[in-house]
Amino acid sequence: GYAVGAFNILDYNSMRAVIDAAEEWRAPVIIQTSVKTVLFWGYDAVISWAKQLTLHATIPVAIHLDHCTDIDVIRKCIDAGWTSVMIDASTKPFTENIRLTQQVLDMTASCGVSVEAELGAIVGVEDDIHVKEQEAHLADADQAVQFCRELPIDCFAPAVGTAHGIYKGEPKIAYDLIEEIAARTGVPLALHGGTGLADDVFHRCIALGCAKVNISTQLKYA
Ligand code: 13P
Numbered sequence: 001g002y003a004v005g006a007f008n009i010l011d012y013n014s015m016r017a018v019i020d021a022a023e024e025w026r027a028p029v030i031i032q033t034s035v036k037t038v039l040f041w042g043y044d045a046v047i048s049w050a051k052q053l054t055l056h057a058t059i060p061v062a063i064h065l066d067h068c069t070d071i072d073v074i075r076k077c078i079d080a081g082w083t084s085v086m087i088d089a090s091t092k093p094f095t096e097n098i099r100l101t102q103q104v105l106d107m108t109a110s111c112g113v114s115v116e117a118e119l120g121a122i123v124g125v126e127d128d129i130h131v132k133e134q135e136a137h138l139a140d141a142d143q144a145v146q147f148c149r150e151l152p153i154d155c156f157a158p159a160v161g162t163a164h165g166i167y168k169g170e171p172k173i174a175y176d177l178i179e180e181i182a183a184r185t186g187v188p189l190a191l192h193g194g195t196g197l198a199d200d201v202f203h204r205c206i207a208l209g210c211a212k213v214n215i216s217t218q219l220k221y222a
Contacts, residue, residue: 001207003206004212008033009037019057022061028060029060029061030084030212047063074104087116090120098147119144121137121159122159139158158177158178160181166196173205175208188211193214
């Protein structure tokens with residue numbers, strides 16, 4: 001019944017703004033970095049900002065790698081100090097998605113880093129991942145159950161009708177699917193595409209089982 005906000009930062013200033021806001025709201029927070037942001041600034045720079053900014057933090061702060069398709073980047077983030085990573089193998093066939101996600105779980109097994117994985121195709125642009133409307137598809141509930149049964153992931157991102165970027169019309173959220181997947185898997189769900197969703201949509205999704213809410217585009221506008 002509670003969700004943690006996950007905000008895509010771009011640099012030191014935006015990381016600081018997110019942590020300051022979380023302190024002000026007395027809320028735990030997830031700092032997200034896209035692959036581009038990590039490669040632009042470098043692994044050690046991003047982690048050193050996080051270390052400095054959380055030195056006196058009185059709220060829990062996680063550092064999460066968002067939508068990564070590259071196992072090598074994931075490994076370097078784990079080594080550098082990220083506390084959570086997302087392997088996005090959602091464009092691959094189902095069995096390949098399972099294989100790659102398992103590979104990341106093997107890497108994190110001994111170090112306590114959390115793993116998020118995706119199923120289905122979320123429409124829009126996020127970093128270097130572009131999904132056109134005609135390519136987007138919701139996650140299949142039975143596949144979602146199988147995915148989460150085979151993989152002990154910490155957070156699951158099924159495509160449920162939200163979109164990355166600005167919504168062109170009224171978002172068509174598959175609430176029934178969120179409810180079914182959350183109930184049948186028992187895994188905390190990540191709600192991607194948070195920019196532009198109304199408060200009542202957030203509340204409904206969170207009540208149904210979304211425990212992580214991703215916001216990126218809105219911060220860029222701010
Ligand atoms: P928005 O850019 O639509 O807020 O989506 C963010 C997101 O889901 C990052 O993974």
